[in-house]
Amino acid sequence: MKKKPFSSSEYQAEDWVSLWKPGSDKKKLIKLLQKAALALDKADKNQAEKALLEFVGAHQYFPVSKTDGAPLAYGTNIKDFFNGELNRVVERFSRTVVSEAKAAEKKVLISKLFCLIGKYQDADRWAENAVKTDPDLAEGHLQLAKTSRIYSLPEKTIECLRKAVDLTSDRADYFYLLGDFLQVCNLDQEAVEAFNEALVRRPDYSKALYGLCWSLRRLGRVEEAVHAGEKAVQLAPNSHTFFHLIYALLAAGKNDAAIKRCHEALELNPMDPAAFAFLSTALYETGQYEEGRSICDFENLLKVMNISPPPGYSSLASFNQSLVEVALASPTRIMDPTQTNNLFLSSSGPFYDFKDTINRVVKMYYDSFPSNFSHPFLSQKMENWQIDGWATRLKKMDEQEHHFHNHAWLSGVYYAKLPGGIGRGGTEEGCIEFCRFRPYSASCSESEVELATIRPEEGLVVLFPSYFYHRILPFNDNDYRISIAFNFIPEF
Ligand SMILES: [Fe+2]
Incomplete structure (x- = not known):
């Protein structure tokens, strides 16, 4: 199969949930939007594309915790912060590209922009269009996977992700996204394979390691899960890696190790909710009933x-x-x-x-x-x-x-x-x-x-x-x- 080169090997596929976090660098975003609008006024499509690509890259994404869908409510469509200006620029840019039969990359960008302004039907249509224009553009399949996920079409999402990884051989981040979605669909065995492929390409990929840890635990392979989680923490000690490791330790009955890791997580972030949630049970399981109970002190808190x-x-x-x-x-x-x-x-x-x-x-x-x-x-x-x-x-x-x-x-x-x-x-x-x-x-x-x-x-x-x-x-x-x-x- 034909392989499409990517413009930058540093490119990272963004996380799934493209909801904007209020507090992103609004000044920078306004500047980029103005730059794009100006370029469109001058009919300079390339300059507009450049500014909008940077705009999409500058927007912050939400990590979605596996036990908590709540962050979805936290984000909002970015359009509300630009009084309709973003909508106008997106519509204008899409009109300039509509006649370009070969502009698959631009169509992917338009699809991403429509996602940002909450026009998911348009986003999906542009992603389909990009894939039709260039069936060998992996990024097009990745974008179509995203819009298909928005529309809760799991089979189509997986199919698109598989196409995206088939069209590229060196993209650890694409394998990670495939593994992550397979995990969401409870296809843990296949998720493990995808995470392992990601890790072959990037052995120090902590997200793939904690993804692997989660699926292995759910498959009952708790010792391997602990091992993957420990590696993730070693590479990147943060609330996410500790969360996955401690869950695996609790599932493996390693309650003393879980307590130790909860304290490490709390040292790093004294307001880590997961560490408190896990510590309560771990203390209870090691016979420290009152201590565990007092953390989850329903009676007072x-x-x-x-x-x-x-x-x-x-x-x-x-x-x-x-x-x-x-x-x-x-x-x-x-x-x-x-x-x-x-x-x-x-x-x-x-x-x-x-x-x-x-x-x-x-x-x-x-x-x-x-x-x-x-x-x-x-x-x-x-x-x-x-x-x-x-x-x-x-x-x-x-x-x-x-x-x-x-x-x-x-x-x-x-x-x-x-x-x-x-x-x-x-x-x-x-x-x-x-x-x-x-x-x-x-x-x-x-x-x-x-x-x-x-x-x-x-x-x-x-x-x-x-x-x-x-x-x-x-x-x-x-x-x-x-x-x-x-x-x-x-x-x-
Ligand atoms: Fe709740």
Whole structure:
């Protein structure tokens, strides 16, 4: 098969989730956008392409944790930050390229730009077009894999990724993306093969090593998983590598080693939620029950509060009604139609008012502890934070696994609307359940898990450390249960 050379061997395929992180270098992005617009005014397509390529490269991507889909809410389409200017430039650039039969690379770029402005149908169409124009352009297949993933087409995504790796022989990052997606599809054996191919090409590729660690663990090959995880940590000691290694150590029953690694992770980042979540169970498993219990101290760290309606609302019911209207009218995430995107980016309306309220709730949370109460969670007190939050609109919930929010420090949920049966009577359907001593290995006993359930009420806020495992208990109703989840992400 014909191989296409790449312009730069340093080129890195970007991560999957192309959501922009507010806080990216906006000044640089504005400059590049202006440069592209100017070049288009002068009909200088090459200069416009150069500036837009740099623009795409400068935007920050979100890492997506495997236990926590929440960062998807954190990002937003980049278009909102440019008052329509990015949309105009993308549309103009796409019009200049449409007639160029041989411009496959440019078509890939346009597809990426359409992703950034949230026009996924256009992005998909341009990726298809690029692949048709040049079936040997690996980057075209990679981009089509991305848009196919957005549309939840796993078979097509895998097929495109396989084509991309077939067309290149030296791209460790392409093999990594293939492995990563196979892992998402629970095809762990094939994922292991792809990660190993990535590692043959780049032995010090820590992401491929921790990906390998995750799949090997799920295949029950826990010793090999630990080995891969240890190598990843050795190469790049960070919260991601420690997360994968410690999970593997817990699955292998190596609880003492897990404790040691949790402490190392916390030394590196004292606000590492995963290290706290894992340490609690590891301590319990080594007979240090009270120590493990005190980390996940439901009795003290879990708080339930009632809020008052913000100024301008006659009652809590009318405030809730406003939140519900916005929540139901807001677009949802493509991959999860039950959840909206981040609603706390709005500059007016009920979510803007609510942001103010929950900022005050954080202060109330910290103030509620007596001065003689100490806990490592409270020692790492947030002074400044960003809020990331979304509405969850559910008429039913099937059995859900417990999860924690690995990108935040303090999390919460507010109940804006509850169907009649939820939170009332003897049933726990639709309630929020917290879990302590979650089992990680076959030798752990399910029966030792400790649970705490909170009954939701309209107008109630539940606040908890982000590392507390939790889930919504199953329910089925004819009406919406609308809750607003939020995370506080420390800013330094
Ligand atoms: Fe959650």
